[in-house]
Amino acid sequence: MLAYEPRWAIGGAAAASPDYVAERHHALRAHVRSDYGADAADRMRIIYGGAVTPDTGPTLIALDNVDGLFVGRAAWTADGFMRIVAIVAAAAKLKQGRPS
Numbered sequence: 001m002l003a004y005e006p007r008w009a010i011g012g013a014a015a016a017s018p019d020y021v022a023e024r025h026h027a028l029r030a031h032v033r034s035d036y037g038a039d040a041a042d043r044m045r046i047i048y049g050g051a052v053t054p055d056t057g058p059t060l061i062a063l064d065n066v067d068g069l070f071v072g073r074a075a076w077t078a079d080g081f082m083r084i085v086a087i088v089a090a091a092a093k094l095k096q097g098r099p100s
């Protein structure tokens with residue numbers, strides 16, 4: 001598993017844009033594919049972190065190559081944590097069987 005967090009987004013006001021996250025996560029998987037092979041790349045889970053909230057989470061987790069969310073402040077309360085869990089669980093159902 002690899003956690004990708006743009007340094008400037010950690011603890012920041014806004015997460016990276018969906019386009020930025022999609023490009024970075026794609027590049028990370030491509031790099032692993034090139035250096036370690038298709039099997040390692042396909043099995044690797046890449047999670048995004050940095051100012052994830054219940055508002056931005058659904059868009060981020062829906063992106064190709066985003067396999068999970070690495071959440072700080074938005075999960076500091078039980079309610080916030082459960083909202084993020086529900087977002088990721090719903091996305092996992094939608095992504096089931098879909099290639100990364």
Ligand SMILES: O=C[C@H](O)COP(=O)(O)O
Pocket residue numbers: 005009010011012049050051052070071072073074
């Ligand atoms: O610990 C989690 C990450 O560093 C991101 O934290 P954050 O969601 O509060 O920006």
